[in-house]
Amino acid sequence: MIEPDDRQIRQALRQLFPPVNTELHRDLWPAVLRKLDARPVPMPWYDWALIGLSASVFLFFPQLILVFAYHL
Amino acid sequence: MDLLRRFALGEIDAFETLVRQFQGDIYAWIVRIVRDPGIAEDLTVETLWRIYRARQQFRPDRNFGAWARRIATNLALDHLRRKRPEQRLVAEPAADSQPDHLLQRETGEKIQQAFRRLPAKLQVATMLALVEERPYNEIADALGTSAGAVKLRVFRAVRILRKQLIHLGVRPE
Numbered sequence: 584m585i586e587p588d589d590r591q592i593r594q595a596l597r598q599l600f601p602p603v604n605t606e607l608h609r610d611l612w613p614a615v616l617r618k619l620d621a622r623p624v625p626m627p628w629y630d631w632a633l634i635g636l637s638a639s640v641f642l643f644f645p646q647l648i649l650v651f652a653y654h655l
Numbered sequence: 656m657d658l659l660r661r662f663a664l665g666e667i668d669a670f671e672t673l674v675r676q677f678q679g680d681i682y683a684w685i686v687r688i689v690r691d692p693g694i695a696e697d698l699t700v701e702t703l704w705r706i707y708r709a710r711q712q713f714r715p716d717r718n719f720g721a722w723a724r725r726i727a728t729n730l731a732l733d734h735l736r737r738k739r740p741e742q743r744l745v746a747e748p749a750a751d752s753q754p755d756h757l758l759q760r761e762t763g764e765k766i767q768q769a770f771r772r773l774p775a776k777l778q779v780a781t782m783l784a785l786v787e788e789r790p791y792n793e794i795a796d797a798l799g800t801s802a803g804a805v806k807l808r809v810f811r812a813v814r815i816l817r818k819q820l821i822h823l824g825v826r827p828e
Contacts, residue, residue: 596781596785599770606679611699612671615703
């Protein structure tokens with residue numbers, strides 16, 4: 584699947600993105616704890632809109648459930 | 656009761672143990688995608704927060720690391736989608752006025768520009784497969800797809816990159 588030109592692109596990308604340091608230098612637990620304390624869990628309005636829209640579509644076109652299930 | 660079961664039930668001590676155990680792996684995975692340590696730390700915290708929120712959906716017989724990695728990948732993808740394509744991904748090299756270096760730098764910028772214009776899913780698959788050389792199965796697991804689909808994404812990305820680079824008048828050395 585990889586042609587000679589593709590190998591050049593792969594090489595160019597490797598040069599462009601040098602290895603990153605993947606080591607984590609601090610404990611993130613305090614930040615996670617702060618976030619857990621600070622944020623409630625609200626459901627955004629667009630999630631509700633999406634649920635409503637999907638429910639209406641499936642109600643009026645039940646055959647789409649099969650199409651949807653096939654693509655899952 | 657084992658750790659994962661206690662976490663699924665919402666025990667904060669169990670979650671703390673899991674955070675300490677997996678935060679390094681999650682961070683390493685995210686930083687490979689976003690290439691910025693500061694952003695990777697923020698996304699790791701967000702991932703861990705989402706993991707706790709979604710604890711009731713977690714089945715204790717599943718692999719916690721793989722589940723966490725999938726949540727982290729989705730967050731990194733969202734980050735790449737929000738990010739402007741013009742934004743630089745790597746640090747600026749030191750100024751150099753030699754014509755060869757200027758040309759190399761310009762070519763590098765064009766390749767980076769073309770890479771940033773790729774759809775986020777293609778960027779992630781390409782970065783992890785070609786630059787980081789992660790196994791296709793591992794990438795597929797994190798993206799919630801098959802290894803074949805990942806290979807196809809990488810193939811598509813390389814084809815798009817090649818076309819864009821030709822359009823920009825760049826031929827990779």
